[in-house]
Amino acid sequence: MEAYRHEIILGTIILYMSLCVLIGLWSMGRTRNASDFFIAGRTLGPIVVSLALFASTLSGFGFVGGPGLVYSIGVSSFWMVVISATAFGLGFFLVSKRIRMIAELRGCMTIPDVIAARYGSELARLLVAVTIVLGVLGYLATQILAMSVVMQAILADTEMFADISLLSCVVLSSTVLVFYCVTGGVIASVYTDVLQGLVMMVAGFLILITAMQTFDGGLREASEIVLADDGESMMPFGAAGIITSLGWFFIFGIGLAGQPHIVTKMMMNKNLADNRSILPLSLLGYVVAALLWISIGLVMRAVVVSGGAEPLTLPDDAAATFLALFASPLLAGIVFAALFAAIMSTSDAFLNIGTAAIIHDIPRAVRGRPVENELLWARVVTVILAVVAAGFALFSYYRDATLVALLGAFGWSTFAASLFPVLAIGLNWKRATTAGAVAAVSSALAINFIVQLAGITLPWGITGGLAAFVTSLVLFFGVSYATPLPRLARDIDRVMEI
Amino acid sequence: MDRVLPYVIFAVVLAMAALLLLIGITEAPVNAAGVAHDTIPAMQAGGDGAARLKAIGGYAFAFNCMLLLFAILLCVLSVSPGKRTPAFFGWMTITFAVNILVWQQMYFQHQAFLETGDTGWFLGFPTATAWQVYGVWFAGVVMIAIYSAGFRRYILSEEDERRFEELLRESRDSQE
Known part of the structure; x- marks a missing residue:
């Protein structure tokens, strides 16, 4: 079996990609209008929504960057994972019921639609839509780049594709992604998410078993090795320190309810009461898949510290090196398929919400009406958005990393800082005003941009995202209280009473 | 309130x-x-x-x-004001208490390690880290249990669903 390692890995990935294409073809017949394309016509059952929700949450970062962070800074990055139960819980308490109600009541297809309905403001819709487009470009570019780099590394190990270029890998990987997003819209996106979620859960569970067997003494021996080398790295705040750790607690724990690619999924379930089971199922899926993040990172740090392997050139090589050293070819194939699944499940969610912002929300905010034939334009813009993001990714790789790094700053923390107050608190607090919402979104964008552009390093490991989040919350409440009491639309007011 | x-x-x-x-x-x-x-x-x-x-x-x-x-x-x-019963406040107080307990155990066990260099172990991790890995997760699960088990009492009752259906009907009628 070991002699055919590369072929087995490649075969597993080809099988996974083929299934994604087949799901795209199957979904095409079920996508008849823009509502089907963007929110699956609100027809999905609890298991599909649960898997789609957690698969969108765990991106390629969880499979590459996550283990790399544990290798590099120890337990600090555990905070991003262990906070997931609180994050999902809070997200469901604050958002899931009312967003689904407003979506059905007003026929909303997107988060900016919901914001416009809640605040009665096209300016709020426009600001949120622009934030989403900027974030989508950054996220997509980094995800496409990661997917292409991994694909190039895998193909380069085979005789036939030894000299394959990064450009070819960008085209190859993006084609599969764009194919199923264009043909089946969000229906294809969520059903591929189901496949992708299952692959990630299997990979997470099998990797934990493998990691526990790496040392005779299991995870405890790995922990003891890391602790003996540097005590702080194995303690709750890791090498990055208490403030960075608590900042991640804040941004990932509270901020999940502000992630547009995740909360959009809360608009898609058929029955409101399904939220009761969607929440625990989503968390279960996430926890099982995220076991990979913690176990690979910890074991690789212990292996390198104890001299069992050469130090890694880059922390992000932790997962690939672990697979090469300790995983059977079949397990390595499953984990690489899971990596592609993680990247593609997040990317398709972003392609979908980015397209919606461009053809649905921005025209409504600027011209007061949507574009004609939204379904056709949705398909065209999905392709254009993917091409532009792939272009950013290649430009970043070959010429200048600043552009993607800048757009990458519009990642999780910017969405958390700008959208959490407006959406998650705004859906539960009638006193929130349009001025408060505009102040929160603008300040979050400005602080993240300034910190990134000026290369500002804050003391004690305080991240720009944390500073932006706290500031936007202060402004959201402060400006709302300082401006006149808003007059809510009657139907929105009644939804907020329920 | x-x-x-x-x-x-x-x-x-x-x-x-x-x-x-x-x-x-x-x-x-x-x-x-x-x-x-x-x-x-x-x-x-x-x-x-x-x-x-x-x-x-x-x-x-x-x-x-x-x-x-x-x-x-x-x-x-x-949670809508009408559903914030004494029992609900009780459950929320318990959730907060569990979260604070986990946090203070994690913090002070870490501080004790810094002072002595010694630590106990629990399921593969030093005690302070075990509080982080298992405790923080568990504290969040308490919140989720309240949401799921108390769904009909605190989040969406059958009466709420009827009120929402009525709102939908009125909205459709007014559009026609």
């Missing part, structure tokens, strides 16, 4: 902002956010953890207490 709660949440947000500001202006020891590992490139070590906690440990501890309170108060805000 309905009118006071948002003010309380705002006060908690202001307290977090003030604590963050205090932390920001406190002079940081060398390598406050980690230091390069002695021998292994691309790896960080913790530096002087005791020095870090001595300078800002109290602020950081209070900051996370405020953060946990913020999360619980937001859960309360999301």
Whole structure:
């Protein structure tokens, strides 16, 4: 079996990609209008929504960057994972019921639609839509780049594709992604998410078993090795320190309810009461898949510290090196398929919400009406958005990393800082005003941009995202209280009473 | 309570902002956010953890207490006032107490390790880290259990569903 390692890995990935294409073809017949394309016509059952929700949450970062962070800074990055139960819980308490109600009541297809309905403001819709487009470009570019780099590394190990270029890998990987997003819209996106979620859960569970067997003494021996080398790295705040750790607690724990690619999924379930089971199922899926993040990172740090392997050139090589050293070819194939699944499940969610912002929300905010034939334009813009993001990714790789790094700053923390107050608190607090919402979104964008552009390093490991989040919350409440009491639309007011 | 709660949440947000500001202006020891590992490139070590906690440990501890309170108060805000029964407040108080217990155990077990260099172990991790890995997860699961098990009582009753159906009907009628 070991002699055919590369072929087995490649075969597993080809099988996974083929299934994604087949799901795209199957979904095409079920996508008849823009509502089907963007929110699956609100027809999905609890298991599909649960898997789609957690698969969108765990991106390629969880499979590459996550283990790399544990290798590099120890337990600090555990905070991003262990906070997931609180994050999902809070997200469901604050958002899931009312967003689904407003979506059905007003026929909303997107988060900016919901914001416009809640605040009665096209300016709020426009600001949120622009934030989403900027974030989508950054996220997509980094995800496409990661997917292409991994694909190039895998193909380069085979005789036939030894000299394959990064450009070819960008085209190859993006084609599969764009194919199923264009043909089946969000229906294809969520059903591929189901496949992708299952692959990630299997990979997470099998990797934990493998990691526990790496040392005779299991995870405890790995922990003891890391602790003996540097005590702080194995303690709750890791090498990055208490403030960075608590900042991640804040941004990932509270901020999940502000992630547009995740909360959009809360608009898609058929029955409101399904939220009761969607929440625990989503968390279960996430926890099982995220076991990979913690176990690979910890074991690789212990292996390198104890001299069992050469130090890694880059922390992000932790997962690939672990697979090469300790995983059977079949397990390595499953984990690489899971990596592609993680990247593609997040990317398709972003392609979908980015397209919606461009053809649905921005025209409504600027011209007061949507574009004609939204379904056709949705398909065209999905392709254009993917091409532009792939272009950013290649430009970043070959010429200048600043552009993607800048757009990458519009990642999780910017969405958390700008959208959490407006959406998650705004859906539960009638006193929130349009001025408060505009102040929160603008300040979050400005602080993240300034910190990134000026290369500002804050003391004690305080991240720009944390500073932006706290500031936007202060402004959201402060400006709302300082401006006149808003007059809510009657139907929105009644939804907020329920 | 309905009118006071948002003010309380705002006060908690202001307290977090003030604590963050205090932390920001406190002079940081060398390598406050980690230091390069002695021998292994691309790896960080913790530096002087005791020095870090001595300078800002109290602020950081209070900051996370405020953060946990913020999360619980937001859960309360999301439940419509009519459903905020004494039992609901009881469950939310228990959730907050569990979160605080986990946080203080984690923090003080870590501090004890810094002072003595010794630690106990639980399911593969040093005690302080075990509180983080298992405790924080468990504390969140309590919140999820309240949501799922108390769904009909606190989140969406059958009467709520009927009210929403009626609202939908009125909306459709007015459009026709």
